[in-house]
Amino acid sequence: MNGVHDMGGMHGMGAIHYEKNEPVFHARWESRVFALFRLTRAWNKWNVDVSRRQIESIPAAQYLRMSYYERWFTALGELLVASGLITRAELVKGKRARGSPKATPPITAAQVASMPSAAALARREAPVAPRFQAGQQVRARNLHPVDHTRLPRYARGKLGAIHRDHGVWAFPDAIAHFLSDKPQHVYSVRFAARELWGETASPRDAVYLDLWDDYLEPA
């Protein structure tokens, strides 16, 4: 999706504000959102790309205005309702509907340390052959999916070189829609700064992106 979240290379986003000795959470509610998000994911009603897609669908002006945890919180409410774990009325009222059954949380305190990460959940063991080899020249395809993708706009149509093969992973453009995984190789691809940003960029610098096989074509 060509949304504002895809902001690599955009200008006008303001200054970088650095806070010294920044606390992990700036308000208690942030820590609660963080924990709720992680623990509700354990219900397996959605995967990480579904949740990213949800965040990306926040209207642009709101997305830019919101803080990081506010975006998570906004998306979380929608994910919970859409998955059927809670109802819209329950979300609005903050109270369990009378008569609705009480479930048993899948993760207890003791299990917190061993919860799998998003990366662990995204890896696939499928014996899929890679289309590209290290050192090979590739071009990022000129794709403009209307929905979730992890191919940033700034790289589309650009020429790069395969730096490394990261193995096989689920394909985000598919799993964001609960479609079958389409497991495929993910590569680290090197793009020269000048290729991305034009003649005035450094002749020496580069940007490396991790891109799925489906995002690439031979150059």
Place this chain on the structure above:
Amino acid sequence: MDTTRRGFLAATSAAAGDHAQAADQHHDHDHQAVPSDPTLRVKALESLLVEKGLVDRAAMEALIDAYEHKIGPHNGARVVARAWVDPGYKQRLLADAPAAISELGLPKPSGLLAVENGPRLHNLVVCTLCSCYPSSFLGLPPVWYKSAAYRSRAVIDPRGVLREFGLELPEDVEVRVWDSTAELRYLVLPERPAGSEKLGEEALAALVTRDAMVGVAKAKPPQAGGGA
């Protein structure tokens, strides 16, 4: 509620649209830059989910505690310090970071890659699309890393960003920006500071900052005239 996958997607799109429409219609109230009380709304959601048995409150506390007190840049600093003193370890770290990290008794991260800085090479990490960060290893990312300003500029003007962080790199140094678009996460292995040759591993670890492991800074120089 249609609990099929198609139903899920339809419900989320409809909800997002409604939300946006409602926001447009009632924008006098809804567009406060910082919602007047996320605290209450978050508390309400938490209570609801606990009430419904969807999350366990003690599990929440344990998770928050882990990230507030246990998981943090000190993990990365240990790994970097070990790599500085032990060339064999460094090679193993560069070849297979998760395995090398678990060698030190730390939990093994799933998809981590170490990228090494050198006199002519400087690495910088970003996630332009959201804010991916090696959280399970380094702790949660700082606000600046997640900001639109950093996300947008790191890829197009890394030297300008570094300059703002106080790091001016010579023209003949190659800057590599790693945009964390997939599930791989990146750890920058900063250069060992000059004058630190006599320091032990623990003292070296104290020189390794989170910022250096993201790539917006170099490791701290040893104290002038300081001991181990």
Place this chain on the structure above:
Amino acid sequence: MKATRRGFLTAAGAAAAAQDHVHAQGHDHDHQAVPSDLTLRVKSLESLLVEKGLVDRAALDALVDRYEHAVGPRNGARVVARAWVDAGYKKRLLASAAAAMEELGFASQTGENLVAIENGPKVHNLVVCTLCSCYPWAVLGLPPVWYKSAPYRSRAVIDPRGVLREFGLELPEDAEVRVWDSTAELRYLVLPERPPGAEKLSEEALAALVTRDAMIGVAKVTLPQAGGRP
């Protein structure tokens, strides 16, 4: 304050940066979607500029009046209607809108940067300005809010058929859609197709059928419903 151009740009940049800074710290107030005090702030600026003799209030009023009442889509509709009834005029219009507008009695230079683009059975033109909201004021007046909106600006170039569909216009697959992004100083006037069944109408009656939306390209010109008002 430096009065040089460099000084201007530096000051403007610094002000913008300061705004960002302020936004970061004091964002409780600054981000109303429709600032309630905007009316007051505009009034205040206008008073200041008038007070300082930098603008003339009567001139402000005259300019507002001109665009509220004098300049509007009726201008473009006249041009379109003439092109429909007079093949020679149409040819001249497509070659040079500036000269063609002068022919109709518009002040010279009215069509100075205007380009007329013709729809046909197999070609449909759509106008947008993705970068800001450029619009052919001289023939259409000021643009409607939807034309200036982020949704139109972003979607017209990537999904023109989807946009047209939302406007109620379904184009056949074999029609070519040309989207004109007004990136420079040229402004575009779509010359819509003359609706079938309009052969007997006078130029004036034809002009009355030509809508602003048709001259932007989000609609076709149609005859009113049978039995309805002309």
